[in-house]
Amino acid sequence: MAIKLFIVDDHFMVIEGIHSLLQNENDIEWMGHAGNAASCLAFLHQQKPDVILMDVNLPDKSGIDLCKEVKERYPGIFIVGLSTYNQQSFIEKMMSNGASGYVIKNATQQELMEAIHTVVKGKQFLSFDAAVALRKPDTGHGMPVITRREKEVLELIADGMTNNEIAGKLFISSTTVDTHRKNLLTKFEAKNTASLIRIAAQLKII
Amino acid sequence: MAIKLFIVDDHFMVIEGIHSLLQNENDIEWMGHAGNAASCLAFLHQQKPDVILMDVNLPDKSGIDLCKEVKERYPGIFIVGLSTYNQQSFIEKMMSNGASGYVIKNATQQELMEAIHTVVKGKQFLSFDAAVALRKPDTGHGMPVITRREKEVLELIADGMTNNEIAGKLFISSTTVDTHRKNLLTKFEAKNTASLIRIAAQLKII
DNA sequence: CGGCTTATCCCTTAAAAACAGGATATTTTT
DNA sequence: AAAAATATCCTGTTTTTAAGGGATAAGCCG
Known part of the structure; x- marks a missing residue:
């Protein structure tokens, strides 16, 4: 068949x-x-x-x-x-x-x-x-596993929005946005927003 | 033919x-x-x-x-x-x-x-x-003309360095770095560092 | 030469982000 | 059902950035 x-x-x-x-x-x-x-x-x-x-x-x-x-x-x-x-x-x-x-x-x-x-x-x-x-052993520059929400926040950060603007858009508190941001920095091993966005852009995540 | x-x-x-x-x-x-x-x-x-x-x-x-x-x-x-x-x-x-x-x-x-x-x-x-x-994105997708120095600064920003670190590396004052940064934001029509890096990454400048 | 660009330097202030702790509820996975 | 992951929220302090204002010296080009 x-x-x-x-x-x-x-x-x-x-x-x-x-x-x-x-x-x-x-x-x-x-x-x-x-x-x-x-x-x-x-x-x-x-x-x-x-x-x-x-x-x-x-x-x-x-x-x-x-x-x-x-x-x-x-x-x-x-x-x-x-x-x-x-x-x-x-x-x-x-x-x-x-x-x-x-x-x-x-x-x-x-x-x-x-x-x-x-x-x-x-x-x-x-x-x-x-x-x-x-x-091949993971070279460390593998793509971090991020959650749906984290990805949402990441994209809005890349759009140049502030924590408060993101909070307003997603109907959550700005402190929550801050936490997501913190977690993103940890997961991407980024030092600050600038390097976070660069790494994410290079990994084609944004 | x-x-x-x-x-x-x-x-x-x-x-x-x-x-x-x-x-x-x-x-x-x-x-x-x-x-x-x-x-x-x-x-x-x-x-x-x-x-x-x-x-x-x-x-x-x-x-x-x-x-x-x-x-x-x-x-x-x-x-x-x-x-x-x-x-x-x-x-x-x-x-x-x-x-x-x-x-x-x-x-x-x-x-x-x-x-x-x-x-x-x-x-x-x-x-x-x-x-x-x-x-579609008629609002500023032309590649901005940036100077050699500005590109240097841009790359170091993308590496996650702070103004002071960049200043130390380039042997200039941190206020100068800040001025370059300011000019980059203007030239890229970026709202902040996050969107600056995103735009630059998408234009393959970094 | 004179105008233009570039690179350098400085100040102030308010907003934003980073950082450091935490906590609780809901999913999802095991 | 228990464990883990996820998403949410909080209170602080410290550092950085944005955005406004200006200024000077050096180099390039017509």
Whole structure:
């Protein structure tokens, strides 16, 4: 029986690329694609693929969150993370949110096929680059784990808002904002706001 | 005569996607692809395409630098920037380094074809998303002209140093550092240090 | 030369942020 | 159900920054 495959990626060219790579594979049934998390969930409401190739970065929500959501609702579907970067932290998060595999976008056709065939059997698959990224000891400059609220505050700080303005916007006390700020500085090992924003910008968090 | 096309992108799937999109176009001659800047330059040593689709992010050097280099050596080749993100700073830099067009990776086949046909005539082409990104934040996305000293100070601020530390490092008074800081805030139209660093980071100045 | 830019220096004051302690309630995970 | 993480709030003190005002010397360019 052919493996039913669905793709979530907001880049038309990537979808086209994967489609092209797989069109001659007899045991893959191309079910279609979604450009964002919402239409992916809408599709899954109607139909159930065996494997989803899921981009880590989506316009409406992160693939990491979507992965968790899909796995909770449809544990039978296997998910392969797909990313431009072999960021260790992304890989780790995807896998711990229920993904069965992870493939970098410069993977070869062979790797992609191997990934699909491996995860559909319930096993895990990491593409070569992803496995290398995971193995190398954390260089310390890994992305800190920050909470949703902390990220919100971080973005508002980067927008140049003061603690009081942020407090007003989020309907919380300014002392709370200050605490989040304190925690952000600790987590990013930043000395002050300036270095915090720089580090966050370099990690593409803002 | 068919338009000779070459692609520089480190993502196999994107190359495959573009190849697939263009394989039925009779007036496009697919010359091949390079996965990094070095092999692109090596290829150009041998052959001369009419148009190059060039990813902004390459493993060995930025597409922005490569664009400049290629245009200096081969002014007759037209370059279309290619990127995952519609970052206005990227678009601006590519265009000012000699690119004739800019296309986001989620562009449609129509947009891509239009881009190639437009630039080969010597005209400019911006994909819809890129044009929107360029026009939207009209309020100060042009890169400010800063002096050497100001850039020095900016970098030290981003490193998390205080005015006094910077003063000590540069052998100047801390009030001077403060003045530079003041001027930076004015030039970047930033409200405070946080937004200053964010803007500078996004413009790749730090 | 004369005007312009740059780099340097100084003052004041109010606001903001950093820092150092703490506490409590709600989720989430185990 | 217990433990851990998260989000919320508090009271202080000290340091830093923002933003306003000005001033002088050196170098560059037409």
